[in-house]
Amino acid sequence: MTTLSVDEADIAWGSDAPVLRGVSVEARPGEILAVTGTSGAGKTTLLSAMAGLLTPVTGRVLVDGEKLVDRDHAVRLGVVLIPQDNGLAAILTAAENISVAVVATGGTPAEARRRTAEALEPLGLSGQANQLIEELSGGQQQRTAIARGLALRGNVLLADEITSELDAANRQRVLELLKAEAARGVAVVFATHDPEAAAACTRELHLTDGEAIWARA
Ligand SMILES: Nc1ncnc2c1ncn2[C@@H]1O[C@H](COP(=O)(O)OP(=O)(O)OP(=O)(O)O)[C@@H](O)[C@H]1O
Numbered sequence: 001m002t003t004l005s006v007d008e009a010d011i012a013w014g015s016d017a018p019v020l021r022g023v024s025v026e027a028r029p030g031e032i033l034a035v036t037g038t039s040g041a042g043k044t045t046l047l048s049a050m051a052g053l054l055t056p057v058t059g060r061v062l063v064d065g066e067k068l069v070d071r072d073h074a075v076r077l078g079v080v081l082i083p084q085d086n087g088l089a090a091i092l093t094a095a096e097n098i099s100v101a102v103v104a105t106g107g108t109p110a111e112a113r114r115r116t117a118e119a120l121e122p123l124g125l126s127g128q129a130n131q132l133i134e135e136l137s138g139g140q141q142q143r144t145a146i147a148r149g150l151a152l153r154g155n156v157l158l159a160d161e162i163t164s165e166l167d168a169a170n171r172q173r174v175l176e177l178l179k180a181e182a183a184r185g186v187a188v189v190f191a192t193h194d195p196e197a198a199a200a201c202t203r204e205l206h207l208t209d210g211e212a213i214w215a216r217a
Pocket residue numbers: 013019037038039040041042043044045046084161
């Protein structure tokens with residue numbers, strides 16, 4: 001069970017002015033924390049800091065009290081990111097994208113094969129396992145990225161706008177899968193534009209004018 005905390009953080013890209021100021025939030029095991037806000041409000045920026053991709057200018061990101069140094073450190077601590085742009089390798093198949101990630105995080109090839117099949121099935125992608133990413137639709141690619149994130153079985157799961165290209169039935173299915181992750185003790189953070197999806201989450205942090213405000217604490 002892992003808690004990820006952002007403590008009084010100002011978060012900026014390079015030398016640009018901070019996108020977010022004075023953000024404090026805790027992602028707790030067993031919950032889904034929704035991060036909402038209009039386009040450009042800073043949802044990806046916050047998740048990037050939580051993932052170890054961006055170091056706050058001031059303040060800290062802590063995983064079970066340990067200060068996050070960089071992305072490699074976050075990966076070692078089990079912080080999984082499903083990025084907004086899916087981050088898949090276009091010239092690999094759906095299954096290869098997942099298996100490679102499982103092996104890269106310490107899984108054996110046999111485990112990788114099993115976990116890949118188990119992750120693709122609930123997302124309705126068993127039939128697409130051996131297709132190249134570039135041959136898949138946008139929604140199928142997004143679901144593959146979700147399957148990859150789930151197959152990694154992290155302690156913290158950061159999901160950045162992962163339902164934007166999905167139809168209603170698939171959006172619902174993905175929400176159920178996030179709830180199942182939370183039920184196994186994962187701290188889930190879900191950035192979304194969708195008020196219905198946010199309403200289904202445990203708590204909602206709303207980003208506006210560079211600040212984080214609790215819409216539902
Ligand atoms: N990789 C990056 N490099 C530099 N600036 C960035 C980068 N990503 C985002 N930004 C800047 O940070 C600010 C907030 O953007 P961010 O992507 O965090 O918002 P968002 O809430 O996720 O938006 P959307 O809903 O459109 O994805 C914007 O001004 C954007 O230009």
